[in-house]
Amino acid sequence: MTDTAARLLLLLSLLQSRPEWPGPDLAGRLGVSGRTVRRDVDRLRALGYPVDATKGRGAVYRLGAGTEPPPLLFDGEQAVAVALALQLAPQTVTGSAEAAARALTTIRQVMPARLRHKIDTMQVTTVANSWEFLARPVDAAVLDAVSDAVRRREVIRFDYHGDNSLDRRSDRRAGEAEAWSPPLRVEPHRLLVWSGRWYLVAWDLDGGAWRTFRVDRIAPKMRTGLRFTPRALPAADIAEYVRCQVDRGDTADDWACYGEAILETPASLVARWAPGGAIVEDLGPNRCRLTMGAWSWIGLAALFGTFEADFEVVGPPELLDACAALARRYAAVRDRPDD
Template sequence: MTTDMPARILRLLALLQTRREWSGAELSDRLGVTVRTVRRDMDRLRDLGYPVDSVSGHAGGYRLASGADMPPLLLDDDEAVALTVALRTAAGHVTGFEEAALRALAKLEQVLPARLRIQAAALQDATTTLAWDTPSPRAAPAVLTTLAAACRDHEIITFDYTTRHHAHASRRVEPHRLVAYGSLWYLIAHDTHQDDWRIYRLDRITDPAPTGFRVPARELPAPGPDPAAYLASKIAGAPARYRAVATVQAPAETVRARTGALADRVRAVTGTTCTLDTSSDSLTRIAQTLTALDAEYTLDADPAVTHYLRRTTRRTANALND
């Protein structure tokens, strides 16, 4: 039981920040106090300026609503370390967030205990971000945050979308998850008009607008439930601008390990050879994938691909001869 009232208020505020809604009974159980005490503590939070809403319904409950100002966040150790690393990554890799991420990071590290700063620094030093064609995932901050909130709340959202053929259309979807893949952000969502799952590039989304309608979360179809694996499988099967299929003198498992997200495109021919479909909208990505094979191969590809590879090979040879 939490008998120290200030400590209990802080614990209550932390709980309200971890979930959208809490029933009075759940909070009572977590804090070890009566439901009546919970009600009084909610009044204390309101007196301190926190926008706590009462939720109507059979069980009733509470939620921390949006206010004029953002209330202080209470983070446990793991959350503080995760947020620090995420802000450092955003400061260097997410277009449009650099300055805001640095400001937030400066505020957080100013109050972060030394032991957590050491943990965060160690984790950051041990990891890196791989980008393909551009230095960072392209996503407007307002679009990214709006869609992230809709995914969290399972809220239907509308937006305008530009297809790969430059056609424009309105979309109404149930957002599932955001995934950063290579140099781009993608939204995995269930299209309410098509009654089917779709993948949308965030750099082609404009004017996202929440509708206020929340729906139960859907389960991803095969090869779900991992959103990253689902996205990789769909991108691998999508039509590509440039065709390039390599016959590689290496076992299929070896090539799968070296190509990562393209593992679904590897097909064994014999125990020591396989084919790899490296087709892509990016000539640079095709060249990088072929370099990663670290094995002999023959290539069946579009003229644009072979021209690009010959040109880059000549540049490399010239550099080595100088």
């Protein structure tokens, strides 16, 4: 934000904080000259804010009278960003749809007419189970508890569920209960969203190491009230750190077809590019096990082939058959005579 923009926001905040402001007082609070105050007031008026002022060197400023609150200080791009964010929020956070809709309505009411029209044209319809590898949405109350602990730098205790074994996923599909770990105590440092999934980067107090947790698998317990001193993060680029983590708490989503293969390529590379919800197990410097799901066996076979690495199918037989069918299909394309 530029100095001018920051000063305008502060000026608007001051004008809203009390009925009237003498010009010299505003200049003193803003650290500028009276002339700059007058120019900033003109800028606010140009943006649609009704600012009244008495004439003369001892001018007194106040927001104009009226029942409607002053319009928000958004430009067109910001208005579009806010409208999109509020409409997409329910896609990753359950229980937020009503609050997001009310927030968008409130913001719309205090925007200038030209921006209200702009966000009215940005109506977004989200579709579940689309082509994207969408994650299970995070409960709004859980996200609030975790983000509050991050903000307060407070140790958080929670139960954590999920198991990376294919057998356990099959059991869950059959209706059996998910596996829960013993309660964990961590220092929460950073929240991150990647591929529609919320992750928490935290220091595991019992394990003495950095860990990455899927927030949708966290069940917070009572607040601890224990504050901690932030540690140096495990990487300068925390987003890249999470993307390349093999053990980041992912479990495969509910797809019709699941398969497993051994790939002759580094696990960190596969973790970086595998679809959301895929499970990667490090088997050595240039070898890993990848388990993931897809909409069809042919689709799953094609996904395994996207890593440009030799691989061996572990199972099930349907995946091996799909690889053979896909190979024949590609071979037919290669051998087709040119027109």
